[in-house]
Each structure stands twice: as structure tokens, then as C-alpha cells.
Amino acid sequence: MTVSKTAEKSSEKPADTAKGRKDAAEAQPEALQLGELSEQLGYILKRAQLKVFENFLRCMASLQLTPAQFSVLLLVEKNPGRNQTEIASTLGILRPNFVAMLDNLESRDLCARIRSTNDRRSHILVLTDKGKAVLARAKKLVATKHEARLNDLLGQANREALIAMLSKVANEF
């Protein structure tokens, strides 16, 4: 919900900075009470997701890959020979919206559309050599800079528990 990127930065500090808390004996300081909001599943889920995506983008700045593009490359690599509809629907991307995304990846020579010989309506998706190389570098960046950060923050065991619970929510909620 809500929770914009720039605004997050501006709502980051105002809790206990010099401005927000000039004097210990002041009537109404600055910081608002979150109250029940801090226990609302949807609210913290959304804020956590925005933070994680932000960090992902920073980690991948050198490769210029968004989370969505990374997920496409991963899925195509793991499932070569599949067509656009199959890749898109697995990722929850609507076919019309997948077109521009693929145009982008193809224009950067990261993946290619190949007309299927069985069914000439289909475009089989494959990674180019450059696409494979970029994906390999992306995986390393994600592992060392992005996912490693979660380990530092929560520890290995908790990290795995978090992923497991989120998967359960995503699949069964």
C-alpha cells in the first residue's frame, strides 16, 4: 500500500533526530504513533517488499536488471524451449505486458525469440550467450550482496524460516 520510495527516505529519520526531539521535557514531540499498524501483516509485508526491491536494484545497478527481468532470465534458463505464454503465466505476468519486457531483453541481446517449427504461432525463448553470462554475474551479485544481507540481518536459520513462511503464505493464503 502507499509507501513510496522517496517518501520512505523522508519518513526514515523523523523519529528521534535533533529536530524531532529538541528537549526532553517537551509537550508533543514529532514522531507519530504507528499503533496497530505495526502489527498489520499487509502493511509490514509491503514495506519490507519495497525495501528489498530497492536493495535489489542497488545491488544490480551495474547490470541494469530489475527484479522482474531477473526472474524472467532465471526462468528461461531453467526452462529452455518454453514459449512466451508459459514463461509469462508462470511469473504471473499477463501476455500483453510481457511483450515490451521481452522487447527490452531482446534489444539488449540477453534473450531471443525463436519461431517454433512445431507450432509457428509460438515464440520459443532462449538465453543468448551474453544473457547467460549476465545472468551468471547477476546471480553472484544477488548471492553476495543481496541475499547475504538477509543472513547478516536475521541469521541463516531465521532466513530460511522466513523464506519458508513467506512461501507458505504466497501459496496457501
Place this chain on the structure above:
Amino acid sequence: MTVSKTAEKSSEKPADTAKGRKDAAEAQPEALQLGELSEQLGYILKRAQLKVFENFLRCMASLQLTPAQFSVLLLVEKNPGRNQTEIASTLGILRPNFVAMLDNLESRDLCARIRSTNDRRSHILVLTDKGKAVLARAKKLVATKHEARLNDLLGQANREALIAMLSKVANEF
């Protein structure tokens, strides 16, 4: 990333249904391999968030409240006497985008803008009586239908652990 609502429904079943698995001794069935994607923090976080928001909207259908609107009502109730800038920035909503949102809530007589007498530039936000009543009903619906579902799925202890870890990610990642 990606992961649209309608497409999620269509990519829900195709794992092991009658269609997807006609015969045990078939070459290449239907379901794609998610591979490393199923361990990607951002990916499952996003899918979980979409599922939770979807469920929230269904639970609140009778009150016609979105997660964002609910969060505004909660925060205004907990922090009466604050102005638009304070409420918006705490929620990570940019001031320009908060205007239409408030117009909506005010037109439904759920909250009101009051010109501050101290600083006549500011609009103090308050809940109307109807706003308080609707929020009270909303809280009940959220508790009994929405958050309770998480308990059923994970159990009380895990539910609290999940919320705690997500908060940590949202605040410190």
C-alpha cells in the same frame, strides 16, 4: 515483481491437475521448474504481499476499504490533531498523492479536514463519527477474517515470528 492478480489464478493450478499430468509416463508434462526463483527473497515477498492484499480486499469488500485507506484511518485515529503532511509522510505517501485519497475518504464522510487555527496553512485530520464506526467494524473484520487466517496457516508463534522478521527487514534492510 510482475505477478498480476488474474494471471496468478491461471498459474495456480497447472502444477498437478488432470490436464497437467495426463499420464505418469509422459515425456515433458506442463509445469515449469521454478528453480532458484523459489528461494529469491524479493520474488516470494512480492507474491506473498499480493496474496495478502487480495485477501484483505475480499475481507473488506462490505466496507469498501483498501489496505491504504485502512492504514490512513488507523493512523488518524491513533494520532488525532495531525496534519496531512504528517500522516502522509509517516505512511510513505507523497503529499500530492494524498490529496485524492483524502478527497475520497472525506466524500464518504469517514474523515474530515479542519483548518488549523495555529497555522492556517495546515489541515488537521480527524475521523468523523461514521469514520470511527467504520474503522471499528474494519478492525473486527481484519482480526477475525484476515489476521486469523494467518494464525490458522502458521500458528500463533510462527505468526509472531514472521511479523517480527518482516518488521526487521522493513526497518533495517
Place this chain on the structure above:
DNA sequence: TATTGTTATACTCTATAACTATA
């Protein structure tokens, strides 16, 4: 000069209908 609420605007995501070419 700075801030509050606002307007206008643009860009991204997501969603639906309809076209084309193939089947």
C-alpha cells in the same frame, strides 16, 4: 524565504479487448 495543500503531469504496473497469423 520556507512550508502546506494543491494542481498538473509523467512514468511504471497492471488489466482488458481485439487484431493477425497460425492451428
Place this chain on the structure above:
DNA sequence: TATAGTTATAGAGTATAACAATA
């Protein structure tokens, strides 16, 4: 007729600049 890829388009959500009123 049905499906794959595509186009066009519309609606959210999010972002920035700039204006009027007030401080």
C-alpha cells in the same frame, strides 16, 4: 473455432515541478 503473440488502451500507484495561501 481456438490459441500465440501483439497492439491499443485504460486504470492504478508513484514521482516531480510549480503554484496560491500562509508563515
